[in-house]
Amino acid sequence: MAEREWFDTDYYKVLGVSAQASDEEITKAYRKLAKQHHPDATKGSEERFKEISAAYDVVGDAAKRQEYDEVRRLGPAAAGVGANGTRFTGDFSDLGDLFGGLFGQRRARAQRGADLETSLHLSFRDSVKGVTTSVQLPSSQSCHLCQGRGATAGGYVTCETCQGKGVTQDNQGPFAMSSVCPACQGRGIKIITACPACHGSGREPSSRTVNVRIPAGVVDGQRIRLKGKGQPGQQGGPNGDLYVDVHVSADSRFARKGRHVVTTATVSITDAMLGTTVQVATLDEPVTLRIPAGTQPGTTMRVRGYGVPSVGKHPAGDILVSIAVTVPTELSRHQRHLVEQLAESLKEVES
Structure with missing residues (x-):
């Protein structure tokens, strides 16, 4: 341009x-x-x-x-x-630095930070309800031993090409064209003896803690993009993004079916025949569920609003309760006699 x-x-x-x-x-x-x-x-x-x-x-x-x-x-x-x-x-020499940056100093270009990836393990409840948690991300910091110089104490000299400035400047008319010093790559010094801790890079590995908000309703294997949570941008550029791979732990009582939570309630054969009420565990407080007389094994009953919470345009899910019926494995002589009488009575009704 x-x-x-x-x-x-x-x-x-x-x-x-x-x-x-x-x-x-x-x-x-x-x-x-x-x-x-x-x-x-x-x-x-x-x-x-x-x-x-x-x-x-x-x-x-x-x-x-x-x-x-x-x-x-x-x-x-x-x-x-x-x-x-x-x-x-x-005389435009006082504007040299400005226009060196605008039209000649490419190193000052804004650069977007790098994207990062990490994994996060969630409990079943947190995956359904959503959670704010923290993750440790790799980073780097100035070397503690050489304070970022990359050289040992006394193991460096000032760069003769740029006089320690890190950049060289070429005046072309009213413009000052600046560029990274080719002799020292912008350091301003020439390393004689490299720092043993950072091997001359001036940086050492570190970590940083990032708080992340996991939305309600994530599923195992889902990848979440968190904008701006990646590596910081350079020269005023935007931060990179953080990609979180979610792993959800299995729960012994609950499972997912879309935006619904699935669980099981167990009743005796007599309660299934006569009807009863049971307490059903949810991800919040227990709820009372009425079991109608004659409920069959495998019947699914619904309690509204106890699944994945409402998010944006998505309505709240429900909890789906599958009814399991237990059958006694041992009967006393008296109990067996009563069951046989019931069986005969039911045959008469059916006929």
Whole structure:
């Protein structure tokens, strides 16, 4: 992008937003205009579409937008460009550092932080209800032994190429073109004896604690993306994302069926025949469930609202109770006689 075009074009006006607009507002405006003026949708709109795309390419990028705003703030004269396009011949040395960063110093480009991955083991209850927990993530810090120099005490000398600044500068007219010193790679020193702890890197491994919110209703094997929880960005760039692979422990009493929780209630054969009430465990407090007379083994009964909590457009799930009927394995002589009488009576009813 030529400097002159940045001075002459108000990209915010092109997109119909203010210079104080948020990133979300800029993106929303661009998508609306791009859809409206796309050549496939509107004939003869190619130039307008290119103008919109060029504007978004600059102010839709965090690093470019920062540079663009600074250039616009200083105005054409700051870069040595006159109103008629001629260049001034005055002393612009005080602006060298600024425009070295804007047009020549590529190392200052905003860089997005790296994405990270981790695993998290949850109890069944936490997977259903959601939980806020913490995870340990790998990181790095300045070496404790050399304080980040990468060299032992006295094991380094000042870089002669950049005089310890870490960058070299090439003045080209009104602009100061800066770049990382090729001799020391930006350190400002030349290492003679590398630090034995960090082997000359100046960094050592560490960890950091990140609090993460796990939403209600996650399932085993699900991957969750937590925006901005990854490695920090460089030079003002955005943070990377954190991807959490969820592992849910099995529960002896409960299972999942979509947004519903499944459990079992056991009743005796006589209670199944005559009807009864039982206490059913849930992930919250126990609930009372009425078992109608004549309930068959395997019957599923529903208690509303005791499954996965309501999240966004998703309604709350229920708890589904499967009825198990126990049959006695041993009977006394008297009990057997009573059961035989009942069996004969039932045969008469059926006939």
